[in-house]
Amino acid sequence: MKKQPIFTKILIPLMGLVILEILILMISIYGQGLFSLIHKNSQDIIESRVEARRNYLESLMVNQWMNVSQTVQKINLLADGLVDAGKMDIEAIDDSSENAAPFLSAVSMDLISMMRTNHVTGVFMILNADNLEDSMTSKKYMDKPGLYFRDLDPESRASSENLDLLIERSPLLVVRNTQIATDKTWNTSFQFGTADVPYYDFLYEPTQATFYSKPDVTWEDMGFWSKPYTLFGETREAIAYSVPLRLSDGRVYGVLGVDILVDYLKQNLPSRELDGSGTASYFLSIHKSGNSEGSSTSYQDIIQLNSIEATIGEDREGKVVSDKKNYFTFSMPLHLFSTVGPFTDMEWQLGAAIPYKTMNRFADRMTFVMSVTIILTLGIGIVGSLVISLFLQKPIRKLALAIRSNKTTDKLRLRETGILEIDQMSEALEDLSDRLLQEQRNLQYERDHDFLTDLYNRRAFGRRIRELLEKKGGGNSIGAYIMMDLDNLKIVNDTYGHEYGDKYIRCASDAMREGLGDEAIYSRISGDEFNAFIFDEEGNRSRINALIERLQETIDNSFIMLPDGEKKQLRLSGGVSWYPEGGTNPDQLQKNADYAMYVVKKTTKSQIRVWSEATDLGKEKEEKKEENKEEKKEEKQDEPEQMKQDEPEQKA
Numbered sequence: 238m239k240k241q242p243i244f245t246k247i248l249i250p251l252m253g254l255v256i257l258e259i260l261i262l263m264i265s266i267y268g269q270g271l272f273s274l275i276h277k278n279s280q281d282i283i284e285s286r287v288e289a290r291r292n293y294l295e296s297l298m299v300n301q302w303m304n305v306s307q308t309v310q311k312i313n314l315l316a317d318g319l320v321d322a323g324k325m326d327i328e329a330i331d332d333s334s335e336n337a338a339p340f341l342s343a344v345s346m347d348l349i350s351m352m353r354t355n356h357v358t359g360v361f362m363i364l365n366a367d368n369l370e371d372s373m374t375s376k377k378y379m380d381k382p383g384l385y386f387r388d389l390d391p392e393s394r395a396s397s398e399n400l401d402l403l404i405e406r407s408p409l410l411v412v413r414n415t416q417i418a419t420d421k422t423w424n425t426s427f428q429f430g431t432a433d434v435p436y437y438d439f440l441y442e443p444t445q446a447t448f449y450s451k452p453d454v455t456w457e458d459m460g461f462w463s464k465p466y467t468l469f470g471e472t473r474e475a476i477a478y479s480v481p482l483r484l485s486d487g488r489v490y491g492v493l494g495v496d497i498l499v500d501y502l503k504q505n506l507p508s509r510e511l512d513g514s515g516t517a518s519y520f521l522s523i524h525k526s527g528n529s530e531g532s533s534t535s536y537q538d539i540i541q542l543n544s545i546e547a548t549i550g551e552d553r554e555g556k557v558v559s560d561k562k563n564y565f566t567f568s569m570p571l572h573l574f575s576t577v578g579p580f581t582d583m584e585w586q587l588g589a590a591i592p593y594k595t596m597n598r599f600a601d602r603m604t605f606v607m608s609v610t611i612i613l614t615l616g617i618g619i620v621g622s623l624v625i626s627l628f629l630q631k632p633i634r635k636l637a638l639a640i641r642s643n644k645t646t647d648k649l650r651l652r653e654t655g656i657l658e659i660d661q662m663s664e665a666l667e668d669l670s671d672r673l674l675q676e677q678r679n680l681q682y683e684r685d686h687d688f689l690t691d692l693y694n695r696r697a698f699g700r701r702i703r704e705l706l707e708k709k710g711g712g713n714s715i716g717a718y719i720m721m722d723l724d725n726l727k728i729v730n731d732t733y734g735h736e737y738g739d740k741y742i743r744c745a746s747d748a749m750r751e752g753l754g755d756e757a758i759y760s761r762i763s764g765d766e767f768n769a770f771i772f773d774e775e776g777n778r779s780r781i782n783a784l785i786e787r788l789q790e791t792i793d794n795s796f797i798m799l800p801d802g803e804k805k806q807l808r809l810s811g812g813v814s815w816y817p818e819g820g821t822n823p824d825q826l827q828k829n830a831d832y833a834m835y836v837v838k839k840t841t842k843s844q845i846r847v848w849s850e851a852t853d854l855g856k857e858k859e860e861k862k863e864e865n866k867e868e869k870k871e872e873k874q875d876e877p878e879q880m881k882q883d884e885p886e887q888k889a
Contacts, residue, residue, distance in 0.1 A: 275669065307351075345414070358391055366490050439494050444489060450578075460574070508542060524537045563594065567589055719788075724838075746759075753771065793806075815848070830848060
């Protein structure tokens with residue numbers, strides 16, 4: 238037998254063990270694609286933040302900044318009255334600031350009120366009754382009278398004497414009447430001709446769209462968001478939303494709009510939420526293809542809201558990218574323009590740009606830590622003794638086994654080994670696992686719940702019922718599938734705005750929670766449709782009926798306060814389908830409950846009706862097909878009457 242030094246006896250098995258351990262560790266990590274998942278997660282976090290900020294900004298722009306309807310209607314009504322009375326010549330209204338001064342003075346406080354309500358940095362109205370295409374083409378511009386007020390800090394408390402406002406453009410009469418300070422660049426009119434300044438987009442685009450649009454296109458459909466601009470003589474950059482002003486006979490006499498200073502826009506798009514070091518930035522991409530009638534101009538503009546090393550632009554395929562390859566960019570569209578209006582060629586996007594190095598900072602750190610851990614493990618195995626190698630072999634093998642056997646839906650919890658490097662790696666993996674699971678839970682919650690009411694959505698509601706029936710259905714079990722539809726939601730939306738429509742919807746969801754509590758599964762299926770399912774495994778029908786009665790009573794006692802101080806009673810029409818008589822699966826139950834609700838909507842309204850196999854079976858398709866059109870007409874007539882019936886209750 239050949240004798241060998243003990244060093245060789247130890248070194249040979251040690252090297253084999255170390256190599257084997259390293260291979261196992263690498264397979265467990267790379268085989269699961271852990272590093273790529275970490276980098277993908279970093280990218281997903283940025284994309285989710287952009288999406289959340291996009292949703293916030295879109296809601297702010299559409300529901301608050303673009304809320305000009307009341308002011309437009311009031312000014313149009315005033316203009317119609319003055320024209321009909323012969324006190325205003327609409328064709329000559331834009332000839333001079335002096336001619337327009339009385340009318341502008343009459344509407345000035347309405348504009349200031351709208352600016353306060355909408356929390357915007359500026360509000361304007363420009364009077365113009367001309368087609369501007371020839372003037373724009375020949376570059377022979379004409380001065381236009383109008384108003385332009387500014388509020389440099391719309392979030393601060395408003396001054397009762399308007400001391401926080403500035404006048405940018407207005408006749409002298411308005412300055413005297415309002416006693417508001419004028420800015421250093423103030424002028425009595427918009428100096429297009431005097432200063433040889435082309436018409437601003439927010440004047441030219443909606444004006445020309447009105448001249449070239451069909452009569453049935455509303456002024457809301459012609460709302461326009463402009464690219465960044467500065468008023469003549471100013472340095473403050475802003476974007477503007479404007480709509481055309483039209484008389485009842487269709488004649489155009491100007492535009493009304495609001496502006497948002499770019500500096501104020503930055504406050505609503507904080508780049509620090511992308512990266513605390515300040516290397517990332519939000520940006521707005523504005524693209525116009527020039528296909529709309531009345532305007533063939535095309536352009537692409539980028540509003541970069543934070544100073545970074547990269548420049549944002551479009552590539553040949555029209556995709557928003559960075560000029561630096563080491564920057565990651567991601568953008569999402571903002572839905573600001575009407576799909577039936579003249580500005581379908583306009584596209585706004587909110588995006589973010591961040592260096593890959595910054596975005597992947599955590600992932601790179603994880604890669605470094607794990608690489609160092611592997612190298613240290615290899616070094617210790619080579620220079621260590623047999624005892625140390627045996628000591629290291631057991632905990633490392635257990636660690637790898639735990640990682641590989643851990644389910645993706647379970648928290649990763651690894652036992653401490655007493656070895657610093659391995660425990661650091663374990664803590665990092667546990668931390669990563671916890672964050673990934675939390676992200677997964679958040680995504681699942683957003684997927685399954687309605688954002689307005691926090692109730693289950695359609696898919697989650699159906700899944701919960703199926704799971705419940707599969708687990709506990711059959712035997713003596715019974716259930717009631719309740720399908721309800723809000724009455725008068727469209728009237729509330731049209732009369733008081735979507736803010737009160739949302740309150741009306743939330744009132745319905747609160748009534749369901751209060752009436753049913755934890756005794757039922759409930760959801761918001763669509764805009765005005767709510768479903769609930771009450772289940773009793775013991776077959777106690779009286780308990781379910783009592784809950785339905787309590788729900789009806791809660792609905793009858795629920796209301797919202799309208800802006801005029803009156804109460805709007807909550808009204809819901811509903812249908813009930815019993816399990817298993819009315820169906821053994823959610824689809825059958827929903828179909829029969831829908832028919833019962835349909836009968837209520839068609840007859841009495843604001844009640845809950847139970848589907849009956851004896852009277853209702855087989856009638857759904859026949860009756861709905863014959864009376865679908867008639868029902869829509871009757872609904873439009875019934876809803877105002879229902880509102881009138883509610884008025885005594887509200888006053889009481």
